[in-house]
Amino acid sequence: MKTYNWAVLGCGTIANELAQAMAKEGRTLYGVANRTYENGVKFAEKYKVSKVYSSIEEIFLDDSVDIIYLSTPHNTHISYLREALKHGKHVLCEKSITLNGAELAKAQKLAIDHQVILAEAMTLYHMPIYKELRKRMERGDLGGLRMVQMNFGSYKEYDMNNRFFNPSLAGGALLDIGVYALAFIRWFMSERPDNVVSQVKFAPSGVDEQASILLMNPAGEMAAATLSLHAKQPKRGMAAFERAYVEIYDYPRAEKAVITYTEDNQQEIIELGKTSDALVYEIRDMEQAVSGCGNEMYLEYTRDVMDIMTEIRKTWGLVYPEEKAEVL
Numbered sequence: 001m002k003t004y005n006w007a008v009l010g011c012g013t014i015a016n017e018l019a020q021a022m023a024k025e026g027r028t029l030y031g032v033a034n035r036t037y038e039n040g041v042k043f044a045e046k047y048k049v050s051k052v053y054s055s056i057e058e059i060f061l062d063d064s065v066d067i068i069y070l071s072t073p074h075n076t077h078i079s080y081l082r083e084a085l086k087h088g089k090h091v092l093c094e095k096s097i098t099l100n101g102a103e104l105a106k107a108q109k110l111a112i113d114h115q116v117i118l119a120e121a122m123t124l125y126h127m128p129i130y131k132e133l134r135k136r137m138e139r140g141d142l143g144g145l146r147m148v149q150m151n152f153g154s155y156k157e158y159d160m161n162n163r164f165f166n167p168s169l170a171g172g173a174l175l176d177i178g179v180y181a182l183a184f185i186r187w188f189m190s191e192r193p194d195n196v197v198s199q200v201k202f203a204p205s206g207v208d209e210q211a212s213i214l215l216m217n218p219a220g221e222m223a224a225a226t227l228s229l230h231a232k233q234p235k236r237g238m239a240a241f242e243r244a245y246v247e248i249y250d251y252p253r254a255e256k257a258v259i260t261y262t263e264d265n266q267q268e269i270i271e272l273g274k275t276s277d278a279l280v281y282e283i284r285d286m287e288q289a290v291s292g293c294g295n296e297m298y299l300e301y302t303r304d305v306m307d308i309m310t311e312i313r314k315t316w317g318l319v320y321p322e323e324k325a326e327v328l
């Protein structure tokens with residue numbers, strides 16, 4: 001397989017993790033573009049990145065760049081996605097990939113038109129443990145899916161200006177952490193939920209501080225998710241099948257699952273992959289997809305999750321400043 005040139009747009013916390021994952025693979029990033037040039041220079045020095053672009057536009061114009069890793073805040077994604085895809089770049093974009101389903105549909109059309117891969121950097125889709133569970137589901141070991149339960153809570157300081165609570169930075173629990181919970185649910189469900197109800201508690205800034213969501217698909221598979229930005233919860237997921245239930249801890253980058261077979265209460269512990277290698281798996285799957293050796297990026301799940309989040313926000317009347325009312 002060809003060695004692809006990766007460039008990062010944004011060089012904050014998660015871009016540092018990507019650079020470290022590249023280093024684990026014995027590789028370096030090709031380029032970095034960043035809003036604050038000086039931070040890009042520091043990042044390049046730290047990870048021996050050969051190219052620092054003096055303006056963000058240059059990353060799109062560089063013919064040597066194959067894959068752009070987009071790691072700026074999610075309300076900035078669509079404008080960068082548009083440029084990257086139009087210039088024939090493959091894009092691995094941090095979550096949430098866009099603000100809403102309409103933006104994602106436009107980005108997806110551009111990716112199709114320009115024959116490039118567009119994907120959301122949703123770690124759980126790439127962890128070996130989830131792939132193993134998928135095999136067992138497909139083999140019928142667990143029986144049909146009945147229920148999924150998912151909690152995600154993180155305690156964020158009650159500061160209405162930080163990105164978690166600030167509407168101008170597309171804050172709120174749904175786009176920040178709900179995207180993981182819904183991705184987990186979608187991974188196990190055999191088809192997209194078409195029946196969704198929710199409750200929300202707004203923060204003083206007007207974004208969703210806490211939410212509970214109930215989902216059901218045409219197959220009758222059901223799920224419940226609870227989210228909070230102001231109360232920690234265990235990152236625990238549970239999928240209940242006819243013959244077994246599966247518990248997964250630290251689920252976005254899980255390395256362990258416990259299956260309890262309900263007929264005899266036998267437990268099986270599966271340990272596969274490493275939490276610390278989550279971005280390595282993501283890089284490998286992205287390159288496989290780009291090389292045409294199999295698409296493991298699950299953009300169709302990303303679409304379903306984004307459409308569900310858009311529908312939920314519509315019922316809440318939560319509209320971000322960038323959004324025009326008609327796109328929701």
Ligand SMILES: NC(=O)c1ccc[n+]([C@@H]2O[C@H](COP(=O)([O-])OP(=O)(O)OC[C@H]3O[C@@H](n4cnc5c(N)ncnc54)[C@H](OP(=O)(O)O)[C@@H]3O)[C@@H](O)[C@H]2O)c1
Pocket residue numbers: 009010011012013014015034035036039071072073074076094095096176
């Ligand atoms: N941190 C995590 O564990 C994690 C995990 C998964 C996903 N994510 C997602 O990844 C994204 C970035 O998160 P992070 O934690 O890496 O953030 P971060 O450390 O705050 O870094 C943000 C990066 O985006 C740039 N940026 C900020 N506002 C911008 C704007 N208006 N236009 C262009 N560039 C801008 C910053 O540039 P400057 O240097 O100029 O400030 C910086 O390079 C978020 O969407 C987040 O949801 C984060």
